[in-house]
Amino acid sequence: MTLTAPSIDAAEDVAQAKPRIRVWRWVTGTVFTLFAIQFAHFLVTNERFEWPVVWEYLFDKSIMEGIRTTLTLWLVVIVLGTVAGVCVALAKLSSYAPSRWLATAYVSVFVAIPPLVQLIFWFNLAYLQPEISIRIPFGPVFHSWPTNVVISTWTAAVLALAIVESAYMSEIIRGGILGVDAGQTEASKAVGFGSGVTFFKIIVPQALRIILPAWGTRLVTVLKATSLVSIVALTDLLRSVQEIYNVTYQTIPLLLVACFWYLVMVTVLTTVRNQLERRFSRGHDVGGPARTGRVRTARRQANRVAVDG
Amino acid sequence: MSVNGVSHEKQEPVLRVARVRKNYGSFTALDGVSLDVESGEVVAVIGPSGSGKSTLVRCIDQLVGIDGGAIYLDGELLGYERRRGTLRPMKNARIAAQRRRMGMVFQNFNLFPHLTVRENITEVLRRSHGVSKPDADRRALEVLDRVGIGEKADHYPRRLSGGQQQRVAIARAVAPSPRIMLFDEPTSSLDPALVSEVLTVMQDLAEAGHTMVVVTHEIRFAHDVADRCVFMRQGRIVEEGPAKRMLTGPATDELRDFLSHVGSL
Numbered sequence: 001m002t003l004t005a006p007s008i009d010a011a012e013d014v015a016q017a018k019p020r021i022r023v024w025r026w027v028t029g030t031v032f033t034l035f036a037i038q039f040a041h042f043l044v045t046n047e048r049f050e051w052p053v054v055w056e057y058l059f060d061k062s063i064m065e066g067i068r069t070t071l072t073l074w075l076v077v078i079v080l081g082t083v084a085g086v087c088v089a090l091a092k093l094s095s096y097a098p099s100r101w102l103a104t105a106y107v108s109v110f111v112a113i114p115p116l117v118q119l120i121f122w123f124n125l126a127y128l129q130p131e132i133s134i135r136i137p138f139g140p141v142f143h144s145w146p147t148n149v150v151i152s153t154w155t156a157a158v159l160a161l162a163i164v165e166s167a168y169m170s171e172i173i174r175g176g177i178l179g180v181d182a183g184q185t186e187a188s189k190a191v192g193f194g195s196g197v198t199f200f201k202i203i204v205p206q207a208l209r210i211i212l213p214a215w216g217t218r219l220v221t222v223l224k225a226t227s228l229v230s231i232v233a234l235t236d237l238l239r240s241v242q243e244i245y246n247v248t249y250q251t252i253p254l255l256l257v258a259c260f261w262y263l264v265m266v267t268v269l270t271t272v273r274n275q276l277e278r279r280f281s282r283g284h285d286v287g288g289p290a291r292t293g294r295v296r297t298a299r300r301q302a303n304r305v306a307v308d309g
Numbered sequence: 310m311s312v313n314g315v316s317h318e319k320q321e322p323v324l325r326v327a328r329v330r331k332n333y334g335s336f337t338a339l340d341g342v343s344l345d346v347e348s349g350e351v352v353a354v355i356g357p358s359g360s361g362k363s364t365l366v367r368c369i370d371q372l373v374g375i376d377g378g379a380i381y382l383d384g385e386l387l388g389y390e391r392r393r394g395t396l397r398p399m400k401n402a403r404i405a406a407q408r409r410r411m412g413m414v415f416q417n418f419n420l421f422p423h424l425t426v427r428e429n430i431t432e433v434l435r436r437s438h439g440v441s442k443p444d445a446d447r448r449a450l451e452v453l454d455r456v457g458i459g460e461k462a463d464h465y466p467r468r469l470s471g472g473q474q475q476r477v478a479i480a481r482a483v484a485p486s487p488r489i490m491l492f493d494e495p496t497s498s499l500d501p502a503l504v505s506e507v508l509t510v511m512q513d514l515a516e517a518g519h520t521m522v523v524v525t526h527e528i529r530f531a532h533d534v535a536d537r538c539v540f541m542r543q544g545r546i547v548e549e550g551p552a553k554r555m556l557t558g559p560a561t562d563e564l565r566d567f568l569s570h571v572g573s574l
């Protein structure tokens with residue numbers, strides 16, 4: 001028996017087909033383009049943007065100082081927030097019930113109260129407790145300091161933001177630890193690893209992969225949240241532009257300066273975060289020589305949407 | 310039952326499980342299980358789902374605590390110690406030290422995915438057994454060759470097939486030369502085509518004289534490789550004896566019934 005290919009009408013060979021005509025894409029494309037042109041025109045011709053002023057202040061010394069304050073604050077809050085977050089997460093995962101209760105209460109309280117309220121609260125702590133001292137509860141006092149000295153504007157800002165951050169971080173970290181397959185802990189015990197090795201060498205490296213995307217999102221969130229401190233007169237980036245436009249009334253151009261720098265910082269952070277994530281997915285891509293497969297990219301994006309949303 | 314070795318008529322068993330009870334809440338998973346395993350012996354544990362087979366090996370490896378009875382490895386009580394006449398649970402570090410004398414193979418392999426195949430073994434040798442890096446590397450390659458995975462030493466476990474992963478898990482368990490190897494259904498999560506490569510490796514270990522307790526649904530393997538067979542049902546050992554005799558001519562109705570369900574040899 002011979003195989004003969006059935007004949008087809010040459011005009012119906014799909015190899016000849018032209019692309020489908022997508023009317024709506026043309027329509028929306030045109031509309032978008034018109035809007036874009038309109039917007040660009042608005043940006044360029046509207047005198048009130050005062051682009052020369054933007055340029056004049058973009059690298060101004062006081063702005064640079066503001067950026068430095070913002071970044072320092074950000075770094076301190078991230079470090080403290082992460083360290084405290086790990087502690088709270090471990091407390092919440094502990095087999096010792098009182099530590100679980102305490103951690104749960106801590107997270108519920110500090111996630112519920114708006115950061116701005118907490119900030120103002122810490123700033124006004126001196127009113128509530130004029131002195132801060134080291135002492136045995138209801139016992140002798142070893143040393144004490146006036147609250148206004150200990151809780152400066154700076155410490156109030158750091159405390160407020162770091163506490164809020166530790167509450168969020170602890171949930172992220174706890175989720176990461178719980179996300180590691182229980183079989184890993186069992187296998188780690190079974191091969192005779194102690195609890196330290198099990199935690200740091202087996203659980204943490206695997207939990208990091210789960211934690212990192214969400215943690216990276218917090219890096220960006222905290223950077224933006226630092227702008228809250230301008231309200232307690234800490235001269236961060238936002239405050240530094242405010243101090244200028246309060247005098248010169250060039251509000252819009254100076255806000256544009258702040259926007260520009262926030263955009264730059266967030267872009268850099270996002271890039272760093274993506275690099276970190278790539279590094280920590282070691283051993284988790286199945287098959288194939290390509291280490292940056294579409295599946296992984298898709299998963300990472302899904303992750304990010306889940307976290308950001 | 311002298312622990313001090315006064316009686317000489319019989320060699321001390323490597324493993325002694327004595328009247329062990331285990332409850333999960335109000336449910337009794339192990340109801341007075343006793344089992345001695347002699348050096349070099351291969352014991353197959355069979356029984357229907359939920360009969361407590363996994364619970365038994367997990368109790369032996371101290372992965373779950375027991376509620377009654379006692380377990381001894383080479384005559385040493387596992388998990389508990391007597392201090393001034395009072396029996397108390399050991400510190401975790403001492404339990405870890407006891408676990409190092411046993412090798413465990415899980416149904417789901419449980420290799421460490423962030424470590425390469427080689428590191429899965431060398432980390433265990435170095436961190437749990439104080440083996441130097443060059444010695445650990447040499448030993449890892451030796452056991453990997455023995456299970457036929459030598460050339461995959463630097464792959465990550467997820468890149469291997471299930472059968473290969475399980476062979477690595479066996480290599481990891483056997484590398485420190487444990488006193489006893491425990492297997493919990495090592496082939497149950499494998500594609501049928503991959504089962505035999507793992508059973509072959511286990512048979513090699515058995516023939517090399519390793520002491521093994523193997524929970525399995527592979528009746529053929531139990532018949533051919535095990536010296537002794539233990540049949541469990543509802544947390545109890547119902548029948549026990551030489552594997553070949555027991556699996557060809559079961560003495561109890563329960564075992565006969567079970568064997569007719571899982572299929573004949």
Ligand SMILES: Nc1ncnc2c1ncn2[C@@H]1O[C@H](COP(=O)(O)OP(=O)(O)OP(=O)(O)O)[C@@H](O)[C@H]1O
Pocket residue numbers: 333336338356357358359360361362363364365
């Ligand atoms: N962590 C647990 N909590 C509560 N009950 C449990 C737990 N682990 C096991 N059990 C129960 O104990 C009984 C024995 O379980 P086990 O896993 O030892 O059975 P098995 O003989 O290994 O079964 P299988 O062949 O399905 O693996 C089962 O009824 C199971 O539901």
Ligand SMILES: [Mg+2]
Pocket residue numbers: 362363364493494
């Ligand atoms: Mg089981």
